[in-house]
Amino acid sequence: MNIGRKTRDAIAFAAIVLVCAAVSVSPVFNIAHGLSIDILTALRWEMYGRRLDPAASPAVVVAIDEETYQAPPFKGSPLPTWTGEIGRVLGAIVEGGTKVVGFDIVFEKSIEQSEIPFGGGLFGEKVRGFDRDYLRALATASVGGKVVLGEVLRGDQPIRPSQGQRIAVRQSQNIRALNVYTDPDDIVRRLPLTFTVDGKPVPSMALELASRALDAKPELRADGTVALTGYRIPGAVRGTMTLNFEGGADDIPTYSLADLTACAAKGDKDFFRRQFEGKVVILGTVLASEDRQRTSKRFHTGIEGARAPRCALAEAPVNARFNRRDIAGVYIHATAVNNLIGRDAAVELGRLPIALIAALFAAFAALIARTLRPATAVLTFLVAIGIYLIGATAAFNHALVLPLSEPLIAGFAALAAMVGYRFMITDKDRRLLQKSFALYLAPDVIDRMLASNKLPVLGGETRHVTVFFSDLEGFSLIAETMSPEALMALMNEYLSEMTDIIEGHGGYVDKYIGDSIVAVFGAPADDPDHASNALRAALDCCARLEELNRSAAAFGGSKVAQRIGINSGDALVGNFGSRRRFNYSVMSDAVNLASRLEGANKFYGTTVIASETTVALTGETFAWRELDTIRVKGRNNQLKIYQLLALAAELTPAQAAVTADYARGLAHWRAGEFALAEKCFEQAAETDRPSRMFLERARIYAQQAPSGEWDPVRTLQEK
Template sequence: MSSRLKQIFIRPFGISLVVVFLCILAMSQKFSFFEYMELKTLDLRFQARGDILPGNNIALAVIDEKSLTQEGKWMWPRSKLATVVNKLSEAGAAVIAFDIVFSEPDEKSLSKHIHQIEKILTEKNIKNNALSGYLEELKLSTDNDYLLARAIQQSKSKIVLGFFLQMEAREVSHLKAKQLDLLQELAHPATYKVIKYNNAKAMEYSFLKAFAPHANIRQISLSSPYSGFFNIVPDPDGVIRTLPTLVKFRDDMYAPLSIKILSAYLEEEPQGIISDYGITSFSIGQQIDFPTDEKGMLYINYRGGEKTFPHLSVTDILNNKIDKYAVKDKIIIIGATAAGIFDEVSTPFDAVYPGPEIHANIIDMLLNQDYLYKPEWLDILTIFTMIVFGLGIGILLPKLGVLAGACSAVGIFAGYILFCQYLFTSHGWILNTVYPLAVILIIYSVMTAHTVFIESGQKRFIKNAFSTYLAPAVVKQLMDNPDTLVLGGEKRKITAFFSDIQSFTRISESLQPDEIVALLNEFLTQMTDIILKHNGTVDKFEGDAIIAFFGAPGEVINQEETACIVCLKMQQRLSELRNKWREQGKPELHMRIGMDTGTAVVGNMGSQNRMDYTMMGDTVNIAARLEGVNKVYGCYTLVSENTYIPAAANNAVFGREIDSVLLMGKEKPIVMYELIGFTDDIDDDTKAMVHHYSKALQAYRKQEWSTAIALFKKALSIFPEDKPSLTLLQRCRELNALPPSKNWNSAFKLTSK
């Protein structure tokens, strides 16, 4: 490499190193702008993925606008919620959970007034056992807290209570130690019963801490052995993306409501293992393991927007207007969704989202175990990606033109986004998007001027110098890599193409030289345009013959199919030209094509002063020979099985096996196929003819001459002028009259090239 080219290479490479280093530094420092953008890309990944159909284990009993209209404004007497519990329990709910906290006595209870009456009777020394008994009974029946507690205790369903944790010291500064002791006691059912520490140091690990539980009143707290906190911790932009699975108060470790709901549903205790660097694992019994970070934060794999889960209006439950199968054996979460009475939270799908449905999302995710993962080692993968992208672009861009460089950068940019989306959608991996994309954008922006003014000048020089006598594809290759401007070739898999005009010598004898040139130029232009449009390379013209190939210098995806499509389009276009020439009184041209796919040597061949980009090898020879074999069978497009079998894999092209031939100088027969047309264009008659021909060919190879003759005749009854059928029919008759030797292998031996 020349010193000038070294300088061109080194400068962009150095730029790339600096940009990559700065971006890695920014990532380590967690710059707020980049972190904010990363959170937004996660939301976009959710939205691009779309909704996930949840299971049928969960429904929400919602206090919605309809319920407020029918049952009165919130807050309701707790006796009404007791009735809801009774109704759901009778309907067969497996678990009933409250996304509501009952932290103060019910002010709507009449029992306090009855208590006042009892006090007055005592002061006036009025004693009446019947009255006292009645008042005591009436006091219980009007004590809404008692009624709710009794409904919870007597419920056939498991009841999970919710409460919240005070996360700021100023909120509990007025509480005394005894009050905190009481609150801790009432919230005890929400604690993890099984937490294992790997060592003593693990017990000192710092988790998210609360300053006090804001528990339900004692009467209700003691009515159920299940409870959990429903605190949620939004990200800096206010969106809820994660759940704290563990919050510490004093020496107790509290579990969230969703975990406790699932624990009650599965009748398994949640448990965790903590090492000196944080949480190692979390599980619920033997069935469910869920991944958290070392602090216990669990990413929520949202199923979709609001009402992804069934909403049952509480007023419908109270008035027996729900189907019991909407409740039976399910987890029912009771909570508010009416505007103004529920906490408005934001999720990746909705700016305003009801809190109860977040619990439903978490539970469904745990039941289906389709988690989102962002382990620490993904940061290492992100850094590796930044290095690869940065240095890769630094090496690649100087070799490309402005447009190609932009397309490459956009391609890598879009490709990485799609890759991150694929990992998110298919595997739940949250790969960092912003920092690698920033590397791409910054490096491309910084290097664009360098590429425009230096690299583009070099490419223009090469183009001007060589485009007059080299094919455009070869010129492009030289522009991309000037070091390839040397003699030599490489082995490549290609599809070789040969075509020739039928009886062109006879046609040319009937025309004037200028007419021949005009006709031939029109033909060659139309045909080569189709080849080049499909990324084929035109090797050369030999009179009326076109020699081309697919698969070099650039790769062609599904090159066999592409080559066959080109053949069919060329024959279609030639048919259109024949109609035009017929109207103009010009001769009609027919073209024979032969193709084979295989390994060949492709490259610059010739001398130091003059070279051609061409192909050499057995594949090339076979393609050329198959073009000539068309004359034997009366076909116009013959391809080897190496080309046809892969080409027909996607059912885009339709053809038939014609025969196997033994070419002069070859020991192994070549199986040939005729390309007939595009599959969607083939009519039933053609399919029937091909079917009979195929059966006839099988019989021919088994030396069942009578059967073969009958089947070829069936094919001819559909298309009387089918040349391959006529050829094989005549051959069957000859072999029937004069059978072949015992070592006959059915291949037709050609006696000329």
């Protein structure tokens, strides 16, 4: 079954769009999906900077940081021995009015459980009661639901707080999981909302802290979604929320445990009230080598440090010299708490909307690849990507995640596929048409026809052009002395070389008439320098013909000369002919005059003659000799004609001298001073045919003046 070209192209277009969109959302590229969030997080930071004031952050962090390890009483002491100081800080924070305190660190073992022999017994027995203050602080805080300990679920071997801590916080009532969700590329972009423990759904640490801060229980709905105070928490992966990280650092106020310990020791209750009242406090490690996670803010992490207001210790310098791509795990839970309380968790689109966006990008890319040149199409698509990135970043500033990887993959794939289709199928027809019709029509005319998808029609337009008319001198005599085959070889060589030069200067060969060439400059393509380009083409044609006379085998030793006439003016250019058959051509009196000027070369013995109109358009770029004032056959108006000698910069002294003598002689001739004209013309009469021609006439008129009123205008009777 034969199908039309338009139908074939439409089917190919639809297939490319659908296949590229489907491939972009296939599991093969799932690993690239999360990159959209990472890029948008970085772009939003660059475009909008910080969105929220850190002081307004619902969650704050108490950091076990490098400063804590170097400050007394912690310096030189193992972490399990810090429980007493942590308990005092916990009590001060709770007394200061915190909503709830969560532990992103698990004290799995107690020093009281040590079975190392010491002093005739076990070390644990010797320090029995060491954790008493810490356990009392936990028990006191748990009464009002002010503390949540963390655990890490690992199948049947979870990492849990020590038994005494679990009892102090009333077992699972105040213990929640700290596990995070890692994407296939090992990046944390999402956080679980619930976990199944003993067959029941239990909120995660972040959800538990947020719900206690809002004094509301989370709603675990049948469809697997979770709501908090009516806020349906969005999540692209079932049971999780997509984190909406700020870029940079300092978005979560961070306090050093060392400073808070000193503050609690001096009893500054006002500081704890000012900093922690109404806040969600998360205690965790902020170290360079412990509990580090790469997240969707990896391209703009900032330098971490405890930069919140200080209470007792002098501000310590931040121990970091560069931005790392990972962050402390405690900030993941703090960000989740802020997202839940602020109701701005990132909203990801579903598979179908993403596929539709990818299909739109693929359709746009295929369309521009179908209608524009490949380089232009790529540039246009890159501009479209830039605009889309700006829009997607603006949307992400309102927590909406528009896909980036899928549209880009689909778009570039469609762009490449359509370019390949054009090259293999569509443009094959176009190239054949251009190659074939370029032998008959101007390339610009063919391009217009292909661009419009319309056949040419009769009609034209008036354009200011320069007409180039050339002819071979003595062609009939040459043809008589050569065989048809040799004559054809000579003409093909001559016409090919002259045509290449004319087209190389922007001209269009209208037609060949035997050995004559009719060309036009300034149409069909616009050319503001059409007159100058026609003259340069004439000079190059003359130079090339001299080379052909010397070296071309097809010329067979024949010395061929040419005559060229050039004229500028308004002309009608377009398609002329019958309704069934026509040519792109040029038509006007300017064309006829160019033909007459070509013939005038025969009378004056010159090679290139141009009209005064052409000379006026070219300025001082060319060297001219004013030949005469004439009337041509078929015209009553007189006109000045000029011989083209060379480019102005290439005029020889001998040519300049002949031109000067000729100009003086021509002035005397026009004034009727024939004797004086005779003296001027005889200076170059032996080598210059125009001078010799005027000399002969000047001598005649010097001896016998013409009768009647003197008319210096010459009328040429031959075409």
